[in-house]
Amino acid sequence: MSGHGTPIPMTSHPCGPLTGTAEVPGDKSISHRSLILGAMAVGETRISGLLEGEDVLDTAKAMRAFGAEVISHGNGEWTVHGVGVGGFAEPDQVIDCGNSGTGVRLIMGAMATSPISATFTGDASLNKRPMARVTDPLALFGAQAVGRSGGRLPMTIVGAADPVPVWYEVPVPSAQVKSAVLLAGLNAPGKTVVIEKEATRDHSERMLAGFGAEITVEDTDEGRVITLTGRPELKPQVIAVPRDPSSAAFPVCAALITPGSDVLVPGIGLNPTRAGLFTTLREMGADLTYENMREEGGEPVADLRARYSPDMKGIDVPPERAASMIDEYPVLSVIAANATGKTMMGGVKELRVKESDRIDAMARGLRANGVTVDEGDDWWSVDGLGIGGVPGGGTCESFLDHRIAMSFMVMGMGAQQAVSVDDGSPIATSFPIFEPLMKGLGAKVERT
Numbered sequence: 001m002s003g004h005g006t007p008i009p010m011t012s013h014p015c016g017p018l019t020g021t022a023e024v025p026g027d028k029s030i031s032h033r034s035l036i037l038g039a040m041a042v043g044e045t046r047i048s049g050l051l052e053g054e055d056v057l058d059t060a061k062a063m064r065a066f067g068a069e070v071i072s073h074g075n076g077e078w079t080v081h082g083v084g085v086g087g088f089a090e091p092d093q094v095i096d097c098g099n100s101g102t103g104v105r106l107i108m109g110a111m112a113t114s115p116i117s118a119t120f121t122g123d124a125s126l127n128k129r130p131m132a133r134v135t136d137p138l139a140l141f142g143a144q145a146v147g148r149s150g151g152r153l154p155m156t157i158v159g160a161a162d163p164v165p166v167w168y169e170v171p172v173p174s175a176q177v178k179s180a181v182l183l184a185g186l187n188a189p190g191k192t193v194v195i196e197k198e199a200t201r202d203h204s205e206r207m208l209a210g211f212g213a214e215i216t217v218e219d220t221d222e223g224r225v226i227t228l229t230g231r232p233e234l235k236p237q238v239i240a241v242p243r244d245p246s247s248a249a250f251p252v253c254a255a256l257i258t259p260g261s262d263v264l265v266p267g268i269g270l271n272p273t274r275a276g277l278f279t280t281l282r283e284m285g286a287d288l289t290y291e292n293m294r295e296e297g298g299e300p301v302a303d304l305r306a307r308y309s310p311d312m313k314g315i316d317v318p319p320e321r322a323a324s325m326i327d328e329y330p331v332l333s334v335i336a337a338n339a340t341g342k343t344m345m346g347g348v349k350e351l352r353v354k355e356s357d358r359i360d361a362m363a364r365g366l367r368a369n370g371v372t373v374d375e376g377d378d379w380w381s382v383d384g385l386g387i388g389g390v391p392g393g394g395t396c397e398s399f400l401d402h403r404i405a406m407s408f409m410v411m412g413m414g415a416q417q418a419v420s421v422d423d424g425s426p427i428a429t430s431f432p433i434f435e436p437l438m439k440g441l442g443a444k445v446e447r448t
């Protein structure tokens with residue numbers, strides 16, 4: 001639960017080559033879903049490689065509060081004894097999802113078609129984020145939501161006693177909304193249909209099929225049509241969580257801008273609905289290769305090799321790629337600052353409702369370190385200064401946002417002077433070993 005503790009100011013100094021192997025933690029999206037679907041299956045699900053970051057630990061606690069037995073065996077090995085679809089118990093405490101939008105939205109979906117109530121809260125960041133995008137479709141199933149004005153947490157969801165299946169076209173590109181509807185659909189009799197105009201990460205669909213749900217996905221002219229048949233008996237699974245591409249982004253981008261670097265980032269999930277950053281970096285001229293491509297646990301996986309890339313060029317990032325790299329724009333803007341020419345990022349309105357307004361947060365920090373940024377409601381652009389051209393020397397606010405804090409730490413590694421953040425504590429939500437991992441590669445990151 002970041003934001004509840006003492007701020008951790010951090011500084012990242014320009015450094016020599018980054019070298020070695022960066023074993024980043026398990027995928028956050030897949031980790032949340034493993035715990036939630038494990039809790040909705042009948043019997044024991046075994047998970048390895050679970051991300052033990054605060055966001056996922058909060059979801060584990062929540063699943064216990066709904067009656068599942070969730071046990072950590074150490075080193076990313078977990079077991080979940082599920083209570084079956086429709087078997088959730090009513091929690092006797094408020095569910096605190098900390099900093100996690102994915103956690104709270106997916107869990108609201110999972111409980112919304114059971115005859116129980118639950119009250120949800122989060123930290124100062126999560127309690128500002130919009131929840132109506134989830135509670136609107138949950139109301140169609142028969143669930144009720146009462147929260148603060150503007151559809152904010154804290155919020156109580158009264159689950160539908162007699163849920164009906166739903167047909168829902170998701171109005172914003174959001175895997176969290178799509179997943180909340182699918183999880184609610186599990187306990188509604190009949191077929192729930194979700195349509196998304198732009199494909200977003202499909203881990204829920206893949207995992208629901210793996211757990212034995214009847215689910216079909218069809219690409220049509222109207223978009224992706226997902227049909228789920230309610231009331232399945234979910235069968236427990238053995239899940240190996242691939243390493244997180246969104247975490248891999250940080251050592252990869254650090255290596256690209258730090259002279260002499262050569263870093264291997266093994267076992268990274270390369271699901272096409274997640275890999276947009278790596279495609280973009282290669283288009284900009286990054287020396288980034290995929291080695292040993294394979295499939296693990298139903299997800300494509302490769303070892304990434306990133307080397308110092310002094311000749312990257314700014315590009316127009318295609319807006320239709322946004323969903324596949326939505327969490328990576330902050331660190332992409334750091335690469336853009338180290339490229340020559342302008343990088344234009346459009347179709348990214350969703351960045352304004354993440355843990356922070358990420359366009360605003362990055363623009364402020366980039367400007368404080370000598371980089372020119374322009375922005376509109378759903379776009380922003382960065383004027384590249386060429387490799388090593390970022391003056392640095394500034395302190396940035398992280399706004400309770402892990403990706404903002406880590407992006408500025410990466411920026412310091414390739415800048416002319418050190419870059420600081422006011423609070424690195426949110427890094428623990430998704431990448432608890434960021435500091436030792438980056439130091440192990442040769443980075444000079446310190447708590448100040």
Ligand SMILES: O=C(O)C1=C[C@@H](OP(=O)(O)O)[C@@H](O)[C@H](O)C1
Pocket residue numbers: 028029030101102173174175176177179201326327350
């Ligand atoms: O479903 C998920 O696991 C996630 C979906 C995305 O959010 P949106 O659904 O709000 O785009 C992403 O930003 C988040 O980090 C994880």
Ligand SMILES: C=C(OP(=O)(O)O)C(=O)O
Pocket residue numbers: 028099100101102103327354355403430
């Ligand atoms: C947006 C993110 O997470 P969440 O929405 O789960 O808080 C993220 O991890 O970048």
